[in-house]
Amino acid sequence: MAYRKTERVEARLADNRQRILDAARRLVSEGGWAEAQISHVASAAGIATGSVYRYFPSKADLCVEVLSVVSQREVDVLEAIANSADAPCQTLHVAVSAFVERAMRNRRLAYALIAEPCDREIDEARLVYRHAISKQIMRIVKDGQAAGDFRADLDPSIAATVIVGGFMESLIGPLSPLNADFDRSGTHGPDAVRALASQIADVCCAAVTAQPGKAASSEPHPRRQA
Template sequence: MAYRQTPSIEARLQDNRSRILEAARTLVGEGGWGEAQVASVAAAAGIATGTVYRYFPSKAELFAQVLSKVSQREVDVLTAMAQADGTATARLHAAVAAFVKRAMRNPRLAYALIAEPCDKEIDEARLTYRAAISEVIRSIVVAGQAAGEMLHDVQPDIAASVIVGGFMEGLIGPLSPLSRQQHEDTETYQREVAALADQIARMACASVAVAPATIQPISRRQA
């Protein structure tokens, strides 16, 4: 007779996995991939180091899972914006601006997700994440072309790749740990982030606009 785990054991195993991922996410957000070691993750999760390897065979696989989990949340947010009411141009602006604002809420974590040198497994997860975001942007471009708002003589997938590459590249400087900018929750900082998000979003829209775009606010929940 095959062994079957009881509901309580399954719940405990799932809880351990969730604690490991959350601890790893926190450590990456504090010091990047290089500073987050398995022993530190285990200590933060309140379990033995060996227990971590029961769930994740290697450090690289653990952090690839962290990247995938965090990234999926960002993809979900952008997908919701891509499906909101309003013109395609307004939706593109809102999606890019939201990505920038959300990245600047935790710059160290966002830098790790976007640009920090990492192991092959993590980089492969990063490429998957980037492709998923590009697909969301591509869907907006397709809608914009159909509505006559965006250039019809460019391939949507190429336009999406250029837009995503542009706004991620534009964030590397502001997110970099080498930046002298103080990431503080102040009104001045929030205004600077809002201005950065608007500028990057406007450039994204301009890259595919038939004519200079006037951005109209759309009704949506705060990102």
């Protein structure tokens, strides 16, 4: 009697929705949020402008979903790392350097998600994921404190926040399309990125390690990929 979506249609709808998301993400990772205009997204997805609104109630919702998908993946990666059974110091080092290296792999997108000026609504969604990231870092910090590897006198929540802010800030320069510094400085291949990531991680680790003997030299940790 009534109209019922057949499976094939359902699939097509889902596919369209995904295509819109993909198109939006692609545009953002090419030119930042400015490129994520509905008309652009629509044509990149091969549909009409108005059709986007069949799938997303507003531009903000679309953008927030783009941000969420990408950010959640990073949170998941950090969670996996936080679950590792390595020494807390090493775990933290791996977590931070993995985040930095992953961000540097898709710089424009990372810049958009982390630092680029944007609408209030997107910015608020950012906070959610920063908090989620901070939570994972805090877990590592607490574990380390429990194990006696990290200083017990620091508030784990504050320490985690400082660490997250610290590596995020360190990323802004290298990520920013404004600062082509990192580009111009010749070698910014995998090695340079890894070195940067390692140095940032060193500082973050230093912030919490109890440090009986002088740990954390220039190459203190085995290079592991997360």
